[in-house]
Amino acid sequence: VITAAVRTLAEHAFARGVPRIGLHADVENVPSQQVALRCGFAPEGVQRGAGVPRGGASADVALFGRLSTDPGDPIPPFLPFFPGGFPGGSLTDGVVRLTPLTAADAADYFALASVPDVMDSHVPPVQPEFADCEVVCRHAGHRWLTGQRADIAIRDAATGEFAGDIQLTGVVPPLGQAMLGYCLRPEFRGRGLVTRAVDLLVEWAFANTPLRRIVAGTNPGNTASHRVLERAGFVREHLVKGLLPGPGGTRLDDIQWARTRP
Template sequence: MIVPTIRGEGVRLRGFAQRDVDDLLAGYGDPAVRRFLPPLPVPFTRAQAESYVSDVAPGMFTHGGGLYAIADPATDRLLGGVGLDKVVPNRGQAELGYWVGPWARGHGVATAAVRALTEHSFHTGMERIELLTHRENVPSQRVALANGFRPEGLRRGVLPNRDGGRDDLLAYARLAGDEPGPVTRLLPDLPGGELTDGVVTLRPLVPGDVDFYTELHSLADVVATTVPPVAPSREEMRRRCDWAQSHWLAGDRADLIIVDTATGTPAGEIGLYYQEARTGQAMIGYSMMPAWRGRGYPTRAAQLVSLWAFAETGIARLIAGALPTNLGSQRVLEKAGFKREAYLRSRLPGNDGRRNDDVQFALLAEDLLRDGARLDG
């Protein structure tokens, strides 16, 4: 059959051809593509690539979906693939998927291709398009949000993996009547990718931080302030690091590493937890390595996060808590401008079935303006 050509911004969607076989092999051999496409055979052979081009891709169109080659409009070189699958005609619904070769990443190819196919599909009668992605696949989530796909939750065990288990996937969807995007995020990216006052630098938590993060959260005094106060496993810390950027995109939390600016050494962590978006209230929490305590770093970090939150998000009120015995943490909050507001009895779970009291502090935007920033540690 003749595959229609769809033109997008900087891309052209067309049918696959034999001239694409070498690039298809290279793309499907890329570790990043294989990681998030478990059904893909490993190794992916030339014979399979040729069959994909001649039979598999064209056959998708006979079932109401379609697989398109993403091509460079100037050279016609294959950049990736995008398609619709799992079409339910009586519901006007389908699932969209895509991949981009490593030679074409970082240039907006996926965003442009998804936008072009999505708009084409709506114009030809589709009413709802879903996009499913692994939580670790942050670039895919960014593509979804950029194209107006709204997060709809988690699909548990929806995709068989290569280990014999099943993977959970995040679900995004866009309806024909939805705005084309981008979706407004509750927690935007940091300006320039980090926050700094010249003494400390805050950068997002990433998968490579797992060793540092595990060590920090295994310290006895850090565990004592964890809710519940139980030392996490390394696997839990790995998931926390792997999923941190996804949580940031979802707008429910922003996890940051506190870095000594002069040496680039990780010194601690601070998190912002946006659990009450409707009321504009978020919470912060922090931990420091023993060698970096007593230098005022958590105070500086708390102020940097607070200034960013009030300036760049809809957060109107920040709260934080400390155990009554944790006078050091209370001093950090007071120096960062937080005001003590309450003493909550038995608020937090403790060890051996006991409950711990919690001293609550809060910071408003006007507090920073009125009192000024005190960064004396």
């Protein structure tokens, strides 16, 4: 109903000479942003702290716009949500379950990012701030919907417990390429959960998105991550010398891997 109302009012305004209409939505209000895309409003960024105050701080606002010269056709998301939509959709193989990251995951996400070996693998390798982790979680739905990245929680399928996270980032639509990243809480390691999560996500991506190639990068010494990628069907392509920032101003090499759509 609201999609029909927005589309009708927009056409009415354009027919009377209005050159542009803006649509603003709370960055966490994914349903309103879905209406914007269905009505042909293109994403135009996020304004920090521009919304109605919530919990002592002003909310961030997602911006969309449509010009009178735009066709107004629905804009399909480059990365559709998992079956069941956002935030309740998921993928599972019965052992792990992948769910979209949400604001409710902020504390778990921060704790994971603060694990020393996880910190060391981040770019740059520094102690995270809780506020930054909270922004990642609060903006996850918007960034997924607008094709920027998909941030996903890895959960124990039996208990629902937060075990780690996995992401598709660096999305380049013209190339049909995205980058894979992942990390796991220490107490969940050694059970093959990451390999299962990688398989689930990559198979979903190749079946449901235009992505044709998913790449990943690893530290040459991270043999555990190498084994995960090999088991998940990734092929080692090349070594890039000094690509990654390391601790104390050092630079680290990066082994790059890829898996392509069959």
